[in-house]
Amino acid sequence: MKRDILDRLVAAKEAALPVALVTDLNSGLQSLVYDDAVHGGFGLEPDLLDEVRRRIRQDRSGLLTDPQDEDGFKLFVHVHNPAMRLLIVGAVHIAQALAPVAALTGYDVTVIDPRGAFATEARFPGTKLSDLWPDEALAALKPDVRTAIVTLTHDPKLDDPALIAALRSPAFYVGALGSKRTHALRLDRLRDEGLSEAEVKRIRGPVGLSIGAVTPSEIAIAILAQITCVRRGENHPC
Amino acid sequence: MNDTLMADNIVEQAAAWRAAGRKVALATVVATWGSSPRPVGSQMAVDNAGSMAGSVSGGCIEGAVAHEAAKTMEDGEPRLLSFGITNEMAWEVGLACGGQVQVYVEAVE
Numbered sequence: 010m011k012r013d014i015l016d017r018l019v020a021a022k023e024a025a026l027p028v029a030l031v032t033d034l035n036s037g038l039q040s041l042v043y044d045d046a047v048h049g050g051f052g053l054e055p056d057l058l059d060e061v062r063r064r065i066r067q068d069r070s071g072l073l074t075d076p077q078d079e080d081g082f083k084l085f086v087h088v089h090n091p092a093m094r095l096l097i098v099g100a101v102h103i104a105q106a107l108a109p110v111a112a113l114t115g116y117d118v119t120v121i122d123p124r125g126a127f128a129t130e131a132r133f134p135g136t137k138l139s140d141l142w143p144d145e146a147l148a149a150l151k152p153d154v155r156t157a158i159v160t161l162t163h164d165p166k167l168d169d170p171a172l173i174a175a176l177r178s179p180a181f182y183v184g185a186l187g188s189k190r191t192h193a194l195r196l197d198r199l200r201d202e203g204l205s206e207a208e209v210k211r212i213r214g215p216v217g218l219s220i221g222a223v224t225p226s227e228i229a230i231a232i233l234a235q236i237t238c239v240r241r242g243e244n245h246p247c
Numbered sequence: 248m249n250d251t252l253m254a255d256n257i258v259e260q261a262a263a264w265r266a267a268g269r270k271v272a273l274a275t276v277v278a279t280w281g282s283s284p285r286p287v288g289s290q291m292a293v294d295n296a297g298s299m300a301g302s303v304s305g306g307c308i309e310g311a312v313a314h315e316a317a318k319t320m321e322d323g324e325p326r327l328l329s330f331g332i333t334n335e336m337a338w339e340v341g342l343a344c345g346g347q348v349q350v351y352v353e354a355v356e
Contacts, residue, residue, distance in 0.1 A: 010273060010353050010354070010355050010356065011356050012265070012355070012356050015258060015261065015262050015265070015355055016262065018258055019258060019259055019262045022258070022259070032351065032353075034277070034325075034327055034351060037325045037353065070287050070288035071277075071278070071287050072277060072278055085275070085277045085351060087275060087288055088288070089255065089258075092255075115255065
């Protein structure tokens with residue numbers, strides 16, 4: 010790998026730009042494919058370029074081979090997408106366990122809580138914090154299909170606006186802490202706010218896989234296990 | 248926090264080692280069949296001081312890949328390695344990986 014390619018790849022990852030490193034396994038030549046540009050050792054035909062960009066959107070690394078000719082081109086597409094994001098609403102005790110466990114798993118974590126005493130650097134060392142109201146924070150952070158959102162405050166004034174914003178976003182996971190009874194009351198309130206049945210059904214609640222979790226750390230593990238299951242676990246009940 | 252556990256930061260590690268003046272090779276899983284333990288795109292960086300970061304299997308083939316990576320660091324030639332980890336072999340080396348993987352090894356210039 011040429012230094013120039015490696016440096017550009019590291020820079021793209023640092024800037025959270027989606028990029029694919031395409032390697033011709035026959036020659037060793039490499040090119041970087043961005044959303045709007047290509048840089049490197051060889052050009053790509055328009056249909057191959059389209060396929061590489063499709064792979065970036067699907068987050069799917071793998072080989073591309075010439076369907077016409079077994080000995081033809083053999084390209085390896087290595088997709089480097091920005092980290093998946095986890096937005097935690099409520100800088101509570103469970104969040105103090107969930108934030109580091111999610112970071113260890115590779116998530117880019119932001120903890121949202123407008124109550125100043127909760128979202129402090131001392132309680133969340135090294136974690137991104139937002140003191141905006143949850144609906145404003147979510148509007149600013151623009152959740153996408155690579156974003157998971159969990160509400161943990163137990164306070165409808167904070168959780169409900171967050172859930173409404175979350176359900177109207179393409180976030181791949183929306184979870185809400187609360188017992189079955191709390192959750193049923195919550196769904197009633199959200200229906201009253203005009204959310205459809207299909208929308209409220211997207212909420213995972215009570216949040217987390219059912220593993221008998223009791224302590225804040227165990228609940229954090231159950232939540233991250235459920236997020237992992239939704240992301241990866243085709244054919245697994247989550 | 249241990250950065251080498253974080254997902255997908257092996258190219259950063261390779262760049263850091265190279266910037267420190269070491270020889271570096273990158274190994275990448277480009278194809279898998281069966282129950283291989285690490286998915287396509289998994290990476291391991293190796294330097295000429297014997298440091299390793301990341302993994303390309305569950306510990307079954309890292310030693311062999313590091314050996315080939317040393318050759319690539321010497322001659323600069325990329326290598327495409329195939330490992331068919333049969334159950335029988337897995338038994339011999341005392342690991343239960345199974346599956347087949349293809350690993351591309353390249354030097355960082």
